[in-house]
Amino acid sequence: MAVIVIVGAQWGDEGKGKATDILGGKVDYVVKPNGGNNAGHTVVVNGEKYALKLLPAGVLSENAIPVLGNGVVINLEALFDEMDGLIARGAKADRLKISANAHVVAPYHRVLDRTQERFLGKRAIGTTGRGIGPTYADKVSRVGIRVQDIFDESILRQKVESALNVKNQMLVKMYNRQAIDVEETVQYFLSYADRLEPMVIEAELELNKALEADKSILMEGGQATMLDVDHGTYPFVTSSNPTAGGACVGSGIGPTKITHSLGIIKAYTTRVGAGPFPTELFDKWGEFLQTTGGEVGVNTGRKRRCGWYDSVVARYAARVNGFTDFFLTKLDVLTGIGEIPICVAYDVDGKRFDEMPVNQSDFHHAEPIYETMPAWEEDITECRTFEELPQKAQDYILRLEELSGAQMSYIGVGPGREQTIERFPIL
Ligand code: GDP
Ligand code: IMO
Numbered sequence: 001m002a003v004i005v006i007v008g009a010q011w012g013d014e015g016k017g018k019a020t021d022i023l024g025g026k027v028d029y030v031v032k033p034n035g036g037n038n039a040g041h042t043v044v045v046n047g048e049k050y051a052l053k054l055l056p057a058g059v060l061s062e063n064a065i066p067v068l069g070n071g072v073v074i075n076l077e078a079l080f081d082e083m084d085g086l087i088a089r090g091a092k093a094d095r096l097k098i099s100a101n102a103h104v105v106a107p108y109h110r111v112l113d114r115t116q117e118r119f120l121g122k123r124a125i126g127t128t129g130r131g132i133g134p135t136y137a138d139k140v141s142r143v144g145i146r147v148q149d150i151f152d153e154s155i156l157r158q159k160v161e162s163a164l165n166v167k168n169q170m171l172v173k174m175y176n177r178q179a180i181d182v183e184e185t186v187q188y189f190l191s192y193a194d195r196l197e198p199m200v201i202e203a204e205l206e207l208n209k210a211l212e213a214d215k216s217i218l219m220e221g222g223q224a225t226m227l228d229v230d231h232g233t234y235p236f237v238t239s240s241n242p243t244a245g246g247a248c249v250g251s252g253i254g255p256t257k258i259t260h261s262l263g264i265i266k267a268y269t270t271r272v273g274a275g276p277f278p279t280e281l282f283d284k285w286g287e288f289l290q291t292t293g294g295e296v297g298v299n300t301g302r303k304r305r306c307g308w309y310d311s312v313v314a315r316y317a318a319r320v321n322g323f324t325d326f327f328l329t330k331l332d333v334l335t336g337i338g339e340i341p342i343c344v345a346y347d348v349d350g351k352r353f354d355e356m357p358v359n360q361s362d363f364h365h366a367e368p369i370y371e372t373m374p375a376w377e378e379d380i381t382e383c384r385t386f387e388e389l390p391q392k393a394q395d396y397i398l399r400l401e402e403l404s405g406a407q408m409s410y411i412g413v414g415p416g417r418e419q420t421i422e423r424f425p426i427l
C-alpha cells in the first residue's frame with residue numbers, strides 16, 4: 001500500500017501532470033483532491049500532448065481508476081467536453097468516478113468570478129475566470145450545490161433558490177447585471193443527471209476500502225503551495241488547499257495513510273496571474289526562460305511570469321507539506337546559460353530573511369539574495385541516470401537539494417514521459 005500526494009511546490013505549472021503520468025502507471029487509483037477546471041496539467045506520451053484541465057492526468061494511466069474527490073469543484077459542461085475529447089483520442093476517460101460530495105460550479109459562479117475581478121480593478125487577482133473562487137465561497141458559506149443534489153430535483157431547486165436569492169440581489173443592485181433565473185439553472189444541472197449518475201460513488205468509502213485491500217493511491221493536487229488559500233500569498237491565491245493536508249480533506253483519506261508527500265518543483269520559477277514573486281525577472285533572462293521553457297498557461301493561454309529558483313519558497317513548501325521527496329522538472333531548460341542564480345534568502349530593507357517572512361509587506365518587498373552555480377553545456381535530454389548527467393548539472397541538483405529540505409528523487413530532462421531520471425524511485 002502506498003498513498004502518494006503530488007503537490008505543486010511553487011505557484012503552479014511545475015509539471016504535476018508529468019509526475020502523475022509517471023507514477024500513475026503503478027497505482028490503482030489517481031484521485032484529484034482539489035481545484036477544478038482552473039488547472040492545466042500537461043502529459044506528453046509518445047510525442048502526443050494532452051492538456052488536462054478538470055480531469056486528473058491519471059485518466060491516461062492504463063490501469064488506474066481516476067477519481068474526482070469531494071474537494072474538487074466540477075463544471076459539468078467542462079467535464080463532459082473534456083471527457084469526450086479524450087475518449088475521441090482513445091483514452092479511457094469513461095472510467096472516471098466522482099465523489100457524491102464534490103461541489104458543482106453553477107453558471108452564476110462564472111458570472112460572479114468575472115464581475116468580482118472587474119470590480120477589483122487594479123487589485124484583481126488574475127483568476128482563470130472559471131468560477132472557482134465563488135464556488136468554494138458558496139461551499140464554505142453552506143449554500144453550495146453538491147453532485148448528490150442533482151439527483152433530487154426538489155432539494156436541488158431549494159438550494160438553487162437559496163443561493164440565487166442573495167446573488168440576484170447582489171448582481172442586480174450592486175453589479176448592475178441581470179438576475180439569473182432559478183428554473184434555468186435547475187434545468188442546466190438536471191440536463192447532466194443521466195450521464196453523471198453512473199459515475200458517482202461514495203469516494204471516501206471506496207478509497208479507504210481499496211487501502212484495506214492493499215491498493216495504492218496517487219493524489220494529484222492541482223495548483224500549488226504558494227496558491228494555497230491558507231499557506232500561499234493571500235489574497236493572490238486560489239480558493240482551495242492544494243497543500244498535502246488539503247489532499248486528505250479533499251479525498252477522505254486520513255493523514256496517517258499518506259506514505260509519501262512529493263513536491264513538484266521547477267529548476268526555475270513561474271507564476272500566472274497577479275501577486276508577489278521575489279525572483280521574477282524583467283530582463284532578457286526572463287524572456288529566455290519564458291520562450292525556451294515554453295511558459296504559456298495551458299488553461300488561459302497567458303504568458304507565465306518567470307524567475308530563478310527560489311530556495312526560500314522550496315524550504316517553505318517542504319515544511320508545510322512535509323515533503324519526503326522532490327520531483328525537479330525542466331532542468332534541460334537551463335542548459336548552456338553560463339551561470340545559474342539560485343535565491344538562498346531575501347533582503348527586506350536591509351534585514352536578511354532566511355525563511356519566508358510572515359508579514360505580507362515584507363514578502364512584497366523581498367529582494368532575492370543570490371548565489372550562482374556554473375551551468376553545463378551538454379545536452380541532457382537523453383540522460384536517464386543521475387550519473388549520466390554532466391558534473392555541473394549534478395552539482396546544481398545537489399546544491400538545490402541541500403537548500404530545499406528534501407531529496408531530489410526524480411529529475412525531468414524533457415517533457416516526454418521517458419525523459420525522467422528516477423534517482424530514488426518511490427514505487
Ligand atoms: P502542471 O500544471 O504542474 O501539470 O504543469 P503544466 O503542464 O501546466 O506545465 C508544465 C510544462 O512543462 C508542460 O508543458 C510539460 O510538458 C512541461 N514539462 C514537464 N516536465 C518537463 C521537463 O522536465 N522538461 C521540459 N522541457 N518540460 C517539462
Ligand atoms: P495548475 O494545476 C497556475 C492561479 C490563477 C490566479 C489564481 C486564482 O495547472 O498548476 P482561480 O481561477 O483559481 O481563482 O485563480 O490562481 N492559478 C493557477 N496558476 N497553475 C494553476 O493550476 C492555477 N490555478 C489557478 O492564475 O492567479
Ligand code: MG
Pocket residue numbers: 012013014039040041042298
Ligand atoms: Mg498547469
